[in-house]
Amino acid sequence: MQGGQRVVRARISxxxxxxxxxxxxxxxxxxxxxxxxxxxxxxGSVTALIAGADAAVDAMTDRLWQGPRGALVSAVEVEETADDAPADFRIVV
Structure with missing residues (x-):
């Protein structure tokens, strides 16, 4: 993505x-x-593709460490990617 936009892939363990x-x-x-x-x-891990403005992507990758009640995150690995993202945010199987 261009103009202060980026796409990252995160693996959460x-x-x-x-x-x-x-x-x-x-x-x-x-x-x-x-x-x-x-x-x-x-x-047993979770993968997320996150696309958007730099600040929003940074905020989202920071939040991946929290999770809902009951979650215990031990690692978040983030890498830049050129993957295309959908126009919304989806849970996929």
Whole structure:
């Protein structure tokens, strides 16, 4: 994305499945005005694609460390990517 916009892919590890983490991420993304998606991975982690203004993407990646009640995040790995993001924020399977 151009003009102060960027796209990142984040991998979140810890106790992040079975605690409504994806629903929480979607809510935070909508509040911050970023687009993208979030999905569970077979290894127990969660992956999210986050696109938007630099400040909003930074805020969202910071929030990934929190999660909903019951979540225990042990790692958040973020990398820049050239992936296309949807026009909204989705939970994908």
């Amino acid at each position: 810890g106790m992040v499945q079975g605690v409504s983490y994806r629903v929480w991420v979607r809510g935070e993304a909508i509040r911050l005005g970023v687009t993208g998606w979030v999905r569970n991975e077979s290894d």
